[in-house]
Amino acid sequence: MAERPELTEAERPPLRVVRVIARLNIGGPAIQAAVLTSGLDTRRFESTLVTGTEDDREGNMLSLASGEDFVAGVEPVVIPALGRSPSPLRDALAFLSLLRFMRKLRPDVVHTHTAKAGTLGRLAAWLTGVPVIVHTFHGNVFSGYFSPAVSRLIVTWERALSRISTAVIAISQRQADELVDLGFAESKIRVIPLGLPLGxxxxxxxxxxxxxxxxxxxxxxxxxxxxxxxxxxxxxxxxxxxxxxxxxxxxxxxxxxxxxxxxxxxxxxxxxxxxxxxxxxxxxxxxxxxxxxxxxxxxxxxxxxxxxxxxxxxxxxxxxxxxxxxxxxxxxxxxxxxxxxxxxxxxxxxxxxxxxxxxxxxxxxxxxxxxxxxFGEERLVSDIANLYEELAESKHRRISRRSRRYAMAQTG
Missing domain, CATH: 3.40.50.2000 (Glycogen Phosphorylase B;)
Structure with missing residues (x-):
């Protein structure tokens, strides 16, 4: 059977983007996730935010910032088992939930934030054939959190995850240099600083x-x-x-x-x-x-x-x-x-x-x-939108096929 012709640019539907973060606690990663979910042009992107639950005393950013423009319309999909604290059972349940969700939605882009979401989200995206996988290192867990031995294991694991990632984002040039020094592929690293609602x-x-x-x-x-x-x-x-x-x-x-x-x-x-x-x-x-x-x-x-x-x-x-x-x-x-x-x-x-x-x-x-x-939010949204479209263009054949399959599944 002859393969269907590729969709033209005008025929291409918006890119389906799933953003995964372990929890929306008070802090930079949660603000970034909300800014991108609310700020990306809906004619070019369909954004879905997936999150877990906060630990005691962490606070919830959406509740605290209620009424601010950058959280307007942000209604996350909550996976209760997903969170910061390690738990083999809860982590396994969260991973299965992410697998089911991605098989159903068939996103074109999965963008993960924070370490736990970066592990579970990228593995789920890879196993379900997501064409574009992006991870942002907001800080990193390579120092200041664990013993030197555990930190070395984490570096090894993160390097492995970077191999199944289309791109990894560093939020400063110094962080990007540190990633290169730790053995991450320089060709995959993009420097995109934070963008915040500073008005x-x-x-x-x-x-x-x-x-x-x-x-x-x-x-x-x-x-x-x-x-x-x-x-x-x-x-x-x-x-x-x-x-x-x-x-x-x-x-x-x-x-x-x-x-x-x-x-x-x-x-x-x-x-x-x-x-x-x-x-x-x-x-x-x-x-x-x-x-x-x-x-x-x-x-x-x-x-x-x-x-x-x-x-x-x-x-x-x-x-x-x-x-x-x-x-x-x-x-x-x-x-x-x-x-x-x-x-x-x-x-x-x-x-x-x-x-x-x-x-x-x-x-x-x-x-x-x-x-x-x-560090304005408009610059962040523009930088991320350009990155998504650049990476998607390099995978446009796979994305076109996924879009057709998704449309067929929706209609029938």
Whole structure:
């Protein structure tokens, strides 16, 4: 039987895209998944977001951001067995659910975010013949999470998964270089930085900042150091407490303001009490624009980062920043030109926070302009759309056949 002619460009239906993420907890990966699901042109893409469930205290990004444009219309397919915590039984059930879902929908593109979803989603896509498989490394689990032996096993496994991937995305050039150094094929790596809904973060007048501080119970003369993060080991919040304790030796009125939650909440409270650090625990907040307005500086103390959302949002709000020099932070801060970099020790981080507090107005304005130009959601959506279409073009014969089969299955 003669093979049917290929579909012309005008006849081609939108690319069916399935985006898989382990859970929509508060953080950059979930924001990216929502931005792409809501932002891609529906004439070119049919997007479906598949997610699992959050652990205790992780927060749900869709609930927290309810009412924001970037989550408008995002209604994920939830696989209850899918989540961050390892469980052989639940992981097997989640994998079978993903297999069934992909066999039914027959997507043209599967794009995974986060490590667990990257494993289960890519294997399910490969086994069901999905033409284009993409994975984004938001941070990576190669350092800061596990022992050296376990980390080596993870690197080996991720390299194997990259072989069945059409492309892998690094969110900074430094991260891309690290992947190459670890043996990932350079030809498959694309650098596409984060894209965030930054329009809600603005510089504020002195009066607005004073009102924000009053609302949070921060004294007018306090030095308010913000820590906006999940309270988990990789974020190393105990180091932040120790750094603020060092800073308090110079500034007696220092206050550490923590916006976030997680399993280390009690440990942070205990460490602050031990070191005599004034602490305000805000939990998860939906009004981060107001919170940033109350802060003198935002700092991070992580063992590992991709591109930290908190620093980007803070700079977009006109707040100076400091961070340990890990992952893509140096790329974000232009090697210290628009923010301070520190070693992973209390004194170095305290010095970086002190230097950030003295940032000139022109420096904070330059930082704001930089992140608005580099990390807007429109740029991300455009970059990803172009990548999907480029990769799909290289697989257009397979996609055309899948589209016909999918249409036949739908009609009958």
């Amino acid at each position: 809600r973060f603005k510089t504020r007048s002195a009066e607005d900042c004073a009102m924000a501080r009053q609302a949070l119970g921060i004294a007018p003369d306090s030095v308010a150091v913000g820590f906006v993060a999940r309270l988990v080991p990789v974020k190393n919040p105990e180091l932040m407490v120790e750094a603020v304790a060092e800073l308090a030796k110079v500034h007696s009125n220092v206050c550490l303001v923590v916006a976030g939650d997680g399993p280390l909440r009690e440990a942070v409270v205990e460490a602050a009490s031990l070191h005599g650090v004034e602490l305000k625990m805000l939990g998860w907040r939906s009004d981060l624009g107001e919170v940033y307005g109350a802060l003198d500086v935002v700092a991070l103390s992580s063992h590992n980062e991709g591109l930290p959302v908190a620093l980007i949002e803070a700079m977009a709000s006109g707040v100076p920043v400091a961070s340990t020099d890990v992952g893509g932070v140096a790329d974000l801060l232009e090697n210290g030109q628009i923010g301070e970099l520190a070693k992973a020790d209390p004194r170095s981080l305290a010095n970086a926070i002190e230097s950030a507090m003295r940032s000139s107005k022109s420096r904070t304005e330059r930082a704001r302009e930089s992140v608005l130009n580099r």
